[in-house]
Ligand SMILES: Nc1ncnc2c1ncn2[C@@H]1O[C@H](COP(=O)(O)OP(=O)(O)O)[C@@H](O)[C@H]1O
């Protein structure tokens with residue numbers, strides 16, 4: 001009987017379950033969208049029970065679709081939208097509040113206060129991060145401050161915190177295991193990425209009891225076993241990593257200097273920096289990379305908050321089309337964006353700007369602007385933002401960045417990939433499997449249980465699907481970039497007065 005590794009990929013947009021074989025081929029896949037809750041402008045939440053229910057439903061569906069028994073699954077790897085914060089009661093398992101999603105800006109004021117309190121450089125030196133509402137620390141603190149009775153409950157040791165990996169492992173083990181991995185811990189803004197422990201000073205500052213925090217382990221190790229009632233067997237949960245670090249691993253960027261960019265809800269460019277912990281002067285984050293051995297590897301990261309979500313906004317908010325993939329054919333109907341630029345700063349801007357007051361902006365509209373121009377400008381905006389991060393990475397690391405491996409839902413868009421190559425001036429390489437996040441989680445789990453023997457087994461699985469070669473004159477590129485920079489300057493600081 002054939003055996004497989006199961007990956008659970010809980011992304012911002014959807015929960016997915018994918019079964020992989022030894023060649024890294026997708027054998028079965030099921031996916032379910034997760035509802036986004038926007039209680040106020042700039043606030044984003046999800047229901048933790050829906051996150052679990054959707055994840056469990058797709059797990060069952062993927063097994064049933066190919067009639068795969070639990071006995072054929074040798075290990076489970078988990079990967080997740082990072083930073084998203086869930087707090088629940090350790091005895092009842094009930095969440096005390098909705099999950100506060102990574103994009104949520106409600107804690108921007110807390111972060112400004114932290115900077116006024118002179119802690120910004122401390123945060124960066126310990127956690128590798130630039131203080132921002134993006135990370136979990138202030139979100140946990142917000143829940144403890146705003147949910148009646150939560151702080152007292154937390155102080156009595158009754159509440160647990162977890163990012164989505166922790167929540168899923170807790171549910172899969174029926175509350176027996178409360179863990180996370182290094183990559184997810186490194187996104188909380190509470191974890192010392194050098195000493196590999198929770199930082200007491202930051203816990204005190206945010207008034208977060210240490211008893212709430214999960215135990216932190218290597219990304220490729222056995223965390224526990226699934227409850228037999230849920231799965232019919234105790235399957236080892238043997239890998240966990242934040243989705244961007246999992247994608248770096250899934251793209252086989254095992255060596256220092258290797259880079260990938262993932263186009264999901266946001267866009268995240270990561271470069272493996274090996275054992276070197278580079279502190280960026282260009283708005284990049286230092287984070288822990290997923291790896292299979294005992295040693296720690298680091299990565300530099302450029303985080304773009306709005307990528308595929310800008311396309312989703314055109315689809316669901318503006319109702320310009322019904323399926324995200326239609327954006328490609330609309331964009332191709334016009335020869336350019338006709339001078340229109342969109343800066344999709346729905347919730348501030350991440351790297352390299354780190355500006356919480358930036359807001360979405362459309363400039364250059366004329367009477368001749370068509371729906372097609374808006375769609376094209378939105379796709380182009382994704383590529384421009386990634387290009388800004390690539391430039392920061394080039395300056396920071398002094399790397400030529402002469403090839404970019406891509407993955408994630410929106411990397412299926414050939415127009416976007418070609419424009420990315422054109423505007424960056426470097427070729428873009430898309431592998432056969434763009435479900436690289438899930439593949440990375442599967443690899444981490446499979447290495448822990450001996451399904452794959454070594455990383456060289458895995459490297460052989462990487463297959464090119466398409467190479468996009470730059471095909472734009474540099475003068476044209478420069479003109480377009482000039483316009484983009486002007487558009488960004490319009491978007492930056494938009495909410496500053498409103499918030500002051
Ligand atoms: N062909 C496409 N063109 C442009 N955007 C796309 C396309 N397919 C998917 N997307 C966008 O990609 C995102 C989904 O990608 P995915 O990797 O599943 O994200 P996540 O992991 O954040 O849930 C959605 O925001 C969707 O709008």
Ligand SMILES: O=P(O)(O)OC[C@H](O)CO
Pocket residue numbers: 011012013080081082083102242243244264265266267
């Ligand atoms: O849902 P994605 O794939 O855009 O990833 C979200 C990131 O993990 C946020 O840091």
